Amino acid sequence: MAVDAARQRIEADGGKVLGIPVNLSDAAERVRLVKEIEAGLGPIDICVLNTGGPPVGTFETLTLDQWRDAYDLLVHSVVHLAQLVLPGMAERKWGRVLAVTSFVAREPANLMVLSNSLRASVNGLMRTLANEYGPHGVTVNSILPGYILTDRMQKVVRAQAEARGLPPDQALDPIANNAALRRVGQPDEFGNLAAFLVSEAASYVTGTAITIDGGLSRGVY
Numbered sequence: 001m002a003v004d005a006a007r008q009r010i011e012a013d014g015g016k017v018l019g020i021p022v023n024l025s026d027a028a029e030r031v032r033l034v035k036e037i038e039a040g041l042g043p044i045d046i047c048v049l050n051t052g053g054p055p056v057g058t059f060e061t062l063t064l065d066q067w068r069d070a071y072d073l074l075v076h077s078v079v080h081l082a083q084l085v086l087p088g089m090a091e092r093k094w095g096r097v098l099a100v101t102s103f104v105a106r107e108p109a110n111l112m113v114l115s116n117s118l119r120a121s122v123n124g125l126m127r128t129l130a131n132e133y134g135p136h137g138v139t140v141n142s143i144l145p146g147y148i149l150t151d152r153m154q155k156v157v158r159a160q161a162e163a164r165g166l167p168p169d170q171a172l173d174p175i176a177n178n179a180a181l182r183r184v185g186q187p188d189e190f191g192n193l194a195a196f197l198v199s200e201a202a203s204y205v206t207g208t209a210i211t212i213d214g215g216l217s218r219g220v221y
Contacts, residue, residue, distance in 0.1 A: 016041065024051050024077040025069070034084045043092065046198045047085045049078045049122075050100040053152050054114040056159045062113060070114040078122050082129060090136035096198040097138065099126045103146040103213045111160055123209045130207035139206035141197050146213020147175050148185040180215025 007019035018040045022033045037044060054070035055062070078099060089095025101119040108116035123142045130140040147153055161171035176183050193212050196202050211217055 024081075025072045027076075027080060030077060030080050030084065034081070043088055044085045045089065045092070045094060046096045046098075047081065048098045048100065048194065048198065049081055051077055053102075053156070054118070056111045056156055057113065058111060059113050067114065070118055074115075074118040075121055075125075078125065082125075086129070086133060086138065089138045090133055093137040095133070095136075095138035096202075097126070097129065097133075097140045098194060098197050099123070099140075099142045100194075101142050101144050101209070103144045103211050103217050106144060106209070106211060107217045107219060111163060112156070126209070127207050134206055139197075139202065141202075141206060142209040143190075143194055143197060144209055144211040144213070145190050146179070146185060146211065146216045147172075148187055148190050148212075150187060153184070175216075178216055179213065183214060185212065185214055 003019040003021050007017050010017040018037060020033055020036055023029045024033075034044065051073050054073060055066055057066075082097060086095070086097065089097075099122050101122050102112075102115050104112050104116045105119040105123050123144075126140050126142045133140060147157070157171045157175060161167070164174075166174075172184060190212055193210065197205060197210070
């Protein structure tokens with residue numbers, strides 16, 4: 001299992017870690033997750049909200065059930081987890097909440113109508129929470145990754161390539177060429193930014209939605 005493999009790698013580097021498989025779409029599972037973390041590691045001071053992605057498709061092809069499932073995964077789970085961890089952070093006068101959304105919340109992409117719509121609402125929530133919890137020493141930010149070379153990204157790219165009639169081995173070419181850096185991102189590059197935003201070094205950074213996409217987005221902000 002991927003969770004066990006990740007846990008073993010971290011433990012091999014000397015870290016203390018819990019590997020807890022959980023269905024973030026399920027409210028009871030979210031409560032269990034927080035309770036097990038607090039029992040095993042203590043109070044939660046840093047919470048990275050990363051739920052994965054919904055199915056790709058057009059507005060016409062996606063069903064209401066898929067919209068509901070995507071809302072439960074992308075929005076409802078974030079709201080609930082934030083409710084579970086923020087009171088403790090505020091009481092201790094220190095905390096970091098970081099939501100992983102997507103660059104499509106800023107610049108919508110084809111076939112990603114669910115992400116385009118719902119991730120923007122998460123960014124709005126994070127900005128609101130930054131205002132409410134800033135006086136308590138808690139920072140709240142969003143990180144908007146572009147095309148980072150993960151398993152999820154490769155699935156999305158394959159779907160987009162099929163829609164354009166491109167062979168799979170050429171799927172990454174249009175994406176890489178559209179980015180200012182002319183390549184896709186690596187997971188470590190995403191990790192470096194996330195680690196900074198939840199660190200003490202980022203103590204004066206809150207209410208931001210930072211894009212990491214190699215210059216793929218064309219907007220100024």
